[in-house]
Amino acid sequence: MTLTQRLLLGSLLLVSVLVGAVVVVIDQRVRSRIARESAGQLAREARLVAAQWGRAGTGSADSLANMAGAALGHRVTLVDSAGRVIGDSEFDEPALSRLENHARRPEVVEASRSGLGSSRRVSPSAGDEELYVAVRGPRGGVARVSVGTRALEQIFDEAQRDVFLAGLLALILAMATAWLFSRAVSRPIVELSGVARALAAGDLSRRPALSAPGEVGDLAAAVHRLAEQLAARLTALESERSLLTTLVDSLNEGAVVVDARRQVTRMNERARQLLDVRDRAVPFAIDFLPREPALRDVLHGALGGRAPEPVEVTLNSRTLALTARPLPSGGAVLAVLDLTATRRLEAVRRDFVANVSHELRTPLTVVGGFAETLVDDDPPAEQRRHFAQMIRASTRRMQRIVDDLLDLSRIESGGWVPNPVAADVSAAAADVFTSLHGAARAKNVRLESAVADRARTVRADPTALRQILSNLVENAVRHTAGGSVTVYTRPDGGGAWVGVRDTGSGIPPEHLPRIFERFYRVDPARSREAGGTGLGLSIVRHLVEAHGGRVRAESQPGRGTTVEVFLPDRDAAVTPP
Numbered sequence: 001m002t003l004t005q006r007l008l009l010g011s012l013l014l015v016s017v018l019v020g021a022v023v024v025v026i027d028q029r030v031r032s033r034i035a036r037e038s039a040g041q042l043a044r045e046a047r048l049v050a051a052q053w054g055r056a057g058t059g060s061a062d063s064l065a066n067m068a069g070a071a072l073g074h075r076v077t078l079v080d081s082a083g084r085v086i087g088d089s090e091f092d093e094p095a096l097s098r099l100e101n102h103a104r105r106p107e108v109v110e111a112s113r114s115g116l117g118s119s120r121r122v123s124p125s126a127g128d129e130e131l132y133v134a135v136r137g138p139r140g141g142v143a144r145v146s147v148g149t150r151a152l153e154q155i156f157d158e159a160q161r162d163v164f165l166a167g168l169l170a171l172i173l174a175m176a177t178a179w180l181f182s183r184a185v186s187r188p189i190v191e192l193s194g195v196a197r198a199l200a201a202g203d204l205s206r207r208p209a210l211s212a213p214g215e216v217g218d219l220a221a222a223v224h225r226l227a228e229q230l231a232a233r234l235t236a237l238e239s240e241r242s243l244l245t246t247l248v249d250s251l252n253e254g255a256v257v258v259d260a261r262r263q264v265t266r267m268n269e270r271a272r273q274l275l276d277v278r279d280r281a282v283p284f285a286i287d288f289l290p291r292e293p294a295l296r297d298v299l300h301g302a303l304g305g306r307a308p309e310p311v312e313v314t315l316n317s318r319t320l321a322l323t324a325r326p327l328p329s330g331g332a333v334l335a336v337l338d339l340t341a342t343r344r345l346e347a348v349r350r351d352f353v354a355n356v357s358h359e360l361r362t363p364l365t366v367v368g369g370f371a372e373t374l375v376d377d378d379p380p381a382e383q384r385r386h387f388a389q390m391i392r393a394s395t396r397r398m399q400r401i402v403d404d405l406l407d408l409s410r411i412e413s414g415g416w417v418p419n420p421v422a423a424d425v426s427a428a429a430a431d432v433f434t435s436l437h438g439a440a441r442a443k444n445v446r447l448e449s450a451v452a453d454r455a456r457t458v459r460a461d462p463t464a465l466r467q468i469l470s471n472l473v474e475n476a477v478r479h480t481a482g483g484s485v486t487v488y489t490r491p492d493g494g495g496a497w498v499g500v501r502d503t504g505s506g507i508p509p510e511h512l513p514r515i516f517e518r519f520y521r522v523d524p525a526r527s528r529e530a531g532g533t534g535l536g537l538s539i540v541r542h543l544v545e546a547h548g549g550r551v552r553a554e555s556q557p558g559r560g561t562t563v564e565v566f567l568p569d570r571d572a573a574v575t576p577p
Helices: 003-056 061-072 106-114 149-201 214-250 269-275 293-303 340-376 381-412 425-435 437-442 462-478 509-514 524-529 536-546
Strands: 075-079 085-088 116-122 129-136 142-148 254-258 263-267 311-315 318-326 332-338 421-424 446-450 457-460 484-492 495-502 550-556 560-568
Touching (some): 003 061, 003 075, 003 142, 003 149, 061 085, 106 116, 106 129, 106 142, 129 149, 142 149, 254 269, 269 332, 293 332, 381 536, 421 425, 421 462, 425 484, 437 462, 457 462, 457 560, 462 484, 462 495, 462 536, 509 550, 536 550
Parallel strands (some): 446 484
Antiparallel strands (some): 075 142, 116 129, 129 142, 254 263, 311 318, 318 332, 484 495, 550 560
């Protein structure tokens, strides 16, 4: 039931009760008033008849009663002091002797005693109910006037009908007024109720009308201000939530939020990647997290209210650092940091130090040993010449290692920035072939060029291009005997591929992913004997990446190796590798 209906029904009930009460009271008052007025009128008429009776004498009592009854329209009765009826407007004179003695009639008794009496009763002579009013007349007689109650009831009925009609009209007017009142009162309240429900449902665009008067208008204004404040605060919260979500999702560290019911309620994308739960929607139970004992221990410890020490685990071939902290609400936050790259860099650094030490120790040992021999002994001239050649070769080897390390350091630190121009690959290959002609002829290796016409020039730093080709061709000649080494190009969308293909011994598949690492050798002993430093391919990779390109290698043992680099046509934004 709506508020309007409740107000209308309540108003109608109240008005109906009030109208009914008023009708009842008025009906009683009118009935009593008519009875008093009728009795008063009969008393006046009785006094008038008594006065006329006193002047006319007793002989003409019946005539007086008849004449007065005809004039007044009421029954007039004259009773002498003994109670005998000596005159009556409704009975002839011969019939008067048959009427009962009226000395004990209530109104006659009261009039004889006090001068005025009245009663309402059934008349024994007339046979109907009448209202009697009697007054004391001359010589102890009583003059009585009466009227039938049927006439009074007619007057009562007419008055009652008028009262009921007035009450009905008042009720109709009250109903119309109550309807208008309920509409006027309920409309702003219903509107406020709708606005409040909309605000509670999240629709902050709803606003109440501010035209309502009085307290309802004040309430509407308060709801309007409340909606404005809610909208502003919700916008601020949404902004902060969006900022926090973006911040958490952009972290390189995984974040997992677990509530007190051991349900994962929040997890950023990095955590999904590291814990391998990409397809599971939150919330979900922590049982769906990886079943790593160390992970479960730190998480259960934080859920128990403790702050366990960070632990390091290996999960899905990754090294992860796990840190868990309890929340005041009873949940926990788990931070997952990927240490794989850090541990790999530490391993590379250790390998680098070990490799540099090893690479320099061998030539230093050779130089030191032969130098001590030359100082302490006096070998023949031919032997001295041999010792000197070995010292010079070892020194040059150390110099090459140091130069390559300096080049790598300069490229990685950003101290060297390429200056790409349209470089001729054929000319750069010819320069490299000239410098390596002697080494190739010694191993019976043919140096060939297969530069495509559509990829004769590439956008690259000329010095860097010659160094790339020199390292690749030199490396290919070193591992080829009695075969060929070919420099080729081929166009590709957005750039060109420059490659070196040989027919040498090839590289086993398990070594291919690491050949571009510093000091990595497939056959360390053979490479060292051939004079390689183990840094050439690493330098090539860094030079190509400085141009915004990429490098790749293909090989089959016994059938040769192909190493090619992609150089884009556009200038790349150069950043240190």
